[in-house]
Amino acid sequence: MSDVAVAPESAGERAFAETIEKDQRVEPRDWMPEGYRKTMIRQIAQHAHSEIIGMQPEGAWITRAPTLRRKAILLAKVQDEAGHGLYLYSAAETLGADRGDLTRRLIEGRQKYSSIFNYPTLTFADVGVIGWLVDGAAICNQVPLCRSSFGPYARAMIRICKEESFHQRQGYELLMTMMSGTPEQRAMVQDATNRWWWPSLMMFGPPDADSPNSAQSMAWKIKRHSNDELRQRFVDMTVPQAEALGVTLPDPELRWNAERGRHDFGEIDWVEFKKVIAGGGPLNAERIAHRRRADEEGAWVREAAAAHAAKATRRRETGA
Amino acid sequence: MSFADDAYGALTDHDDDARWAYGTGFADPLAGVPTTVAGDVDRADLAAYCLMLGDDALVMSHRLQQWVTRAPELEDELALANIGLDLLGQARLLLGRAGEVEGAGRDEDALAYLRDAGEFRNVRLAERGDADFAHLVARLLVFSCWRLALLDRLTASRDPVLAAIGAKGVKEVTYHREYAAQWVVRLGDGTDLSHARMRAAMEAVLPLAGELFSTHEIEARLAAAGVAVDPALLRAEFDEAMNQVLDAATLTGLPGAAAAAQGRDGEHGPELGEILAEMQELARALPGGVW
Numbered sequence: 253m254s255d256v257a258v259a260p261e262s263a264g265e266r267a268f269a270e271t272i273e274k275d276q277r278v279e280p281r282d283w284m285p286e287g288y289r290k291t292m293i294r295q296i297a298q299h300a301h302s303e304i305i306g307m308q309p310e311g312a313w314i315t316r317a318p319t320l321r322r323k324a325i326l327l328a329k330v331q332d333e334a335g336h337g338l339y340l341y342s343a344a345e346t347l348g349a350d351r352g353d354l355t356r357r358l359i360e361g362r363q364k365y366s367s368i369f370n371y372p373t374l375t376f377a378d379v380g381v382i383g384w385l386v387d388g389a390a391i392c393n394q395v396p397l398c399r400s401s402f403g404p405y406a407r408a409m410i411r412i413c414k415e416e417s418f419h420q421r422q423g424y425e426l427l428m429t430m431m432s433g434t435p436e437q438r439a440m441v442q443d444a445t446n447r448w449w450w451p452s453l454m455m456f457g458p459p460d461a462d463s464p465n466s467a468q469s470m471a472w473k474i475k476r477h478s479n480d481e482l483r484q485r486f487v488d489m490t491v492p493q494a495e496a497l498g499v500t501l502p503d504p505e506l507r508w509n510a511e512r513g514r515h516d517f518g519e520i521d522w523v524e525f526k527k528v529i530a531g532g533g534p535l536n537a538e539r540i541a542h543r544r545r546a547d548e549e550g551a552w553v554r555e556a557a558a559a560h561a562a563k564a565t566r567r568r569e570t571g572a
Numbered sequence: 573m574s575f576a577d578d579a580y581g582a583l584t585d586h587d588d589d590a591r592w593a594y595g596t597g598f599a600d601p602l603a604g605v606p607t608t609v610a611g612d613v614d615r616a617d618l619a620a621y622c623l624m625l626g627d628d629a630l631v632m633s634h635r636l637q638q639w640v641t642r643a644p645e646l647e648d649e650l651a652l653a654n655i656g657l658d659l660l661g662q663a664r665l666l667l668g669r670a671g672e673v674e675g676a677g678r679d680e681d682a683l684a685y686l687r688d689a690g691e692f693r694n695v696r697l698a699e700r701g702d703a704d705f706a707h708l709v710a711r712l713l714v715f716s717c718w719r720l721a722l723l724d725r726l727t728a729s730r731d732p733v734l735a736a737i738g739a740k741g742v743k744e745v746t747y748h749r750e751y752a753a754q755w756v757v758r759l760g761d762g763t764d765l766s767h768a769r770m771r772a773a774m775e776a777v778l779p780l781a782g783e784l785f786s787t788h789e790i791e792a793r794l795a796a797a798g799v800a801v802d803p804a805l806l807r808a809e810f811d812e813a814m815n816q817v818l819d820a821a822t823l824t825g826l827p828g829a830a831a832a833a834q835g836r837d838g839e840h841g842p843e844l845g846e847i848l849a850e851m852q853e854l855a856r857a858l859p860g861g862v863w
Binding site: 304307308311314315316317318319321322323330331334335337338341376426429432433434436437542543545546549550551552553554557558559560561563 | 640645650656758759854858
């Protein structure tokens with residue numbers, strides 16, 4: 253907490269404190285505390301990694317999508333995720349990070365990504381539920397980040413949230429269509445909802461009382477709302493959508509609380525949450541292994557591109 | 573209500589055309605194009621021809637989809653998905669046209685998901701699996717050089733739908749060819765290892781090009797009617813483009829095209845069976861399902 257607690261002394265420190273105070277954006281060339289820089293790099297990198305790892309669970313269904321229209325929608329969505337990853341790695345690079353180095357941290361397990369992607373996609377209904385619940389939760393988390401204090405991240409988030417919102421609507425529309433289909437399809441939607449509901453609530457992170465980095469991030473205006481507040485907002489928004497869809501959310505304690513004007517809901521299994529974060533989720537090892545394999549199998553291609561570029565530069569310089 | 577205030581509120585905003593990072597062409601690209609078939613054109617021939625070009629795109633797109641999450645760089649993830657989407661879009665238009673001309677009530681999905689391998693009319697080049705990235709870009713270069721020349725001439729077709737599909741496809745495949753050419757040059761002119769792999773890939777892929785230029789009887793009849801393109805006429809343009817790229821890639825002494833296979837008549841290798849098993853699995857598992 254030292255960075256904000258100590259009275260600003262240098263001009264840079266004073267300017268940074270003033271920028272935060274006035275709710276303006278910090279830009280890459282501005283002076284910033286090292287802690288702020290490290291926090292931003294870590295957060296943006298984790299977000300970028302999540303986009304890239306997040307391509308896998310849904311990407312696995314592209315070749316098997318049951319109509320050509322759904323195939324096109326899914327392929328476009330997974331492509332959008334690659335684009336978000338690229339965009340976010342670029343934002344991290346404005347802070348002095350290097351994409352290759354961040355990728356190494358990911359595949360060596362030294363940097364995290366969203367735990368939600370360690371769960372398997374068992375049926376095509378999962379594609380719809382990921383759009384509805386996972387993208388929905390991501391939007392709840394990320395919309396406030398459009399006002400995050402670091403300029404490049406905030407601007408990236410505006411574009412990303414708009415696309416996530418489109419993905420969410422497409423996922424929900426797939427589920428609506430499936431619910432109008434056969435009993436087997438309706439059962440698939442309910443089953444996928446059952447499996448993804450609790451992991452989606454876990455996407456908001458640990459309860460506020462157990463969230464060590466939150467206070468500093470709030471003080472720096474990197475973060476705008478607490479984990480529990482965002483989680484509550486997500487539940488309140490999702491309940492009527494589940495009703496419209498005709499599925500039951502798998503929580504017997506979920507009910508409207510007229511006094512609070514919000515929904516009460518059951519306790520999250522924090523033991524499972526910690527287990528998945530610590531690498532013990534169903535597919536942690538597979539997700540990283542897949543990414544590592546792609547990186548290793550592409551190494552000779554990247555080396556060739558660098559060698560060709562160096563040769564081309566030499567040829568230009570020698571006029572050959 | 574601004575987007576930043578309420579993400580869910582924004583979900584009711586239906587003006588969403590600008591929300592795609594990369595165009596997917598979900599608006600009907602054939603809007604306003606007349607769909608009539610000229611009286612002197614054989615409908616069965618036209619439907620079969622649309623299947624030929626549509627299956628080429630559908631099967632090639634499937635191979636590109638298999639690269640998603642496996643590309644050497646993020647930029648290539650984007651590019652390969654983009655090319656796969658373009659070809660998928662072309663396939664949907666062509667299969668849709670085939671079903672419409674056939675008049676038997678089959679739509680794009682019935683044609684994609686409910687035909688067996690022997691009914692697919694794609695060239696063998698499209699179905700070949702990629703042993704590595706060099707094989708992929710070799711195949712994509714050969715495919716794109718040929719298809720670009722074909723689509724360019726298709727813009728003059730008497731069939732208004734084929735002419736429109738040709739015009740749309742030319743813009744797309746011009747980029748596909750550029751992308752593949754750049755990688756063939758980088759790999760050919762890169763390291764010793766990449767040069768060897770690029771050469772091995774070209775040696776494996778180029779013999780498949782023979783089929784691309786052999787004129788099927790259906791193509792001959794429709795070409796005479798001013799509807800289709802006679803692929804034999806594309807050879808010179810193809811060779812010129814290929815030679816330019818292979819020279820820049822320092823790849824010389826490569827084999828020529830071998831005797832033509834008969835993918836157009838439904839004769840395929842086991843690889844198409846594997847592709848269809850994957851592609852059609854779910855659609856066939858739940859008959860009566862709506863997606």
